[in-house]
Amino acid sequence: MQPKFKKSYRFAVRTAVYITIYTTLLMSVFLYYYQILQWYYPLIFSVCIFLFSFVIIQFSVERFIYKRVKKIYDDLTLLESASIAKGAITTNMQTLTEEIDKFARDKKLEIETLKVREEYRKEFLGNVSHELKTPLFTVQGYILTLLDGAMNDKNIREKYLQRASKGIERLGYIINDLDMITKLEVGDLSLNMEVFNIVDLVENVFDMLEIKANKKNITLTFDRDYPSPITVKADKDRIQQVLTNLIINSLKYGSEKGTTEVSIENLIKNKVIVRVTDNGEGINKIHIPRLFERFYRVDKSGSRKEGGSGLGLSIVKHIIEAHEEKIYVESEYGVGSEFSFTLEKTE
Incomplete structure (x- = not known):
């Protein structure tokens, strides 16, 4: 589907007015010099010049600038989050500049947010690894000690099994708490x-x-x-x-x-x-x-x-x-x- 095109006439009108004023004054001087100046000559001449200049300039703007501006919009369309690509294409340079500036600020904020989240993710994964690894290695150490022969001593066997049980209990706490937080975040845990x-x-x-x-x-x-x-x-x-x-x-x-x-x-x-x-x-x-x-x-x-x-x-x-x-x-x-x-x- 072709993108919506929003025409801008401001540049063409302003430029056509400048050209009309300049050429009308120049033509008025020329006609006055040859003493053929009538009051309606400059008026007709100015209207004709304005319409001619406006049409030519506007056509040139749409053809020359639109192609280049459209490429900007097409490039931004590749970014799904770019709200600028959803609007009408405009050849108004001031409007386009404001939209690009806003887009750049939003992207800068988004990048900074992603950096903070990435740091949080790395720290969170490190913390999870540490919290799970500590009791897991503790339990593993006690069990390996028992398998190496300590299980033959009743007192050591009971003591190490109790300590291993505490380590497993701690792992259970962590897993249950993580499960609860996940349910709370996604709204799966209903409140009574x-x-x-x-x-x-x-x-x-x-x-x-x-x-x-x-x-x-x-x-x-x-x-x-x-x-x-x-x-x-x-x-x-x-x-x-x-x-x-x-x-x-x-x-x-x-x-x-x-x-x-x-x-x-x-x-x-x-x-x-x-x-x-x-x-x-x-x-x-x-x-x-x-x-x-x-x-x-x-x-x-x-x-x-x-x-x-x-x-x-x-x-x-x-x-x-x-x-x-x-x-x-x-x-x-x-x-x-x-x-x-x-x-x-x-x-």
Whole structure:
């Protein structure tokens, strides 16, 4: 199908006017000199010259410029994302220049975005490889040791099998968490929306994590008493997972004999904000923009003594966004951190 051609008459009109003015003045002087000047002679002459010049110039522009401009459009058509190739072909140089400049800016932005994504992809693949390789090699080492003869010693056999079991359990955590994130991103994980008391849910999470908190002498507490229920509408199991991940995170990096505090506040008429605050080691500001990336760790030493899949905060972010809510983080290094998220409140 032939591309739509948008004619531009501006150049032809402007040029024809210049030629008409110049030749009319020249002819007027000539006629005046020979004393045959009538008032309607210049008018007829100017009209004729204008029409003649316009037709010739416009024809030349369309024939000469159009072929060259069309090649530009044809080249851009090869780029499927080029919106410029979808419009009408114009011989207006100003319009064409503006379109090309816009196209160049868009492509520059697209290239920069692709570079950032490529860096993220490389880092992500490296992190996945590292996270899977560590427990896998650990399990492999214990099994090979047992096969080399250590299995004959009952005490060593039980100890190594328990350690191998923990490594397999860690692999299971990583795979399950990756599967959940993938389902959340593509929308395959449906949410079971229901109305429940968020205060009771926080208390249940406190009870589940009480033993873990006692190991570090960290107190799990509310900021105040909540005698009345605060009901919200959300997927109860997923929000429990969010709270569990955030509180576990505060326990991992919290200070000995510290505190993890949960507060629930009215944000606007139909929203509440849930805050999880600790007085742990805090997070340097340079890490905050990337906290919710998969496998991103503030501790670059690669230590895995705290366990976990490295996907907890990424899962939290995806669950909250699946509810069409917001999650926030504030932290000061050496002081502590606060993670907060919004939920829909019901009467």
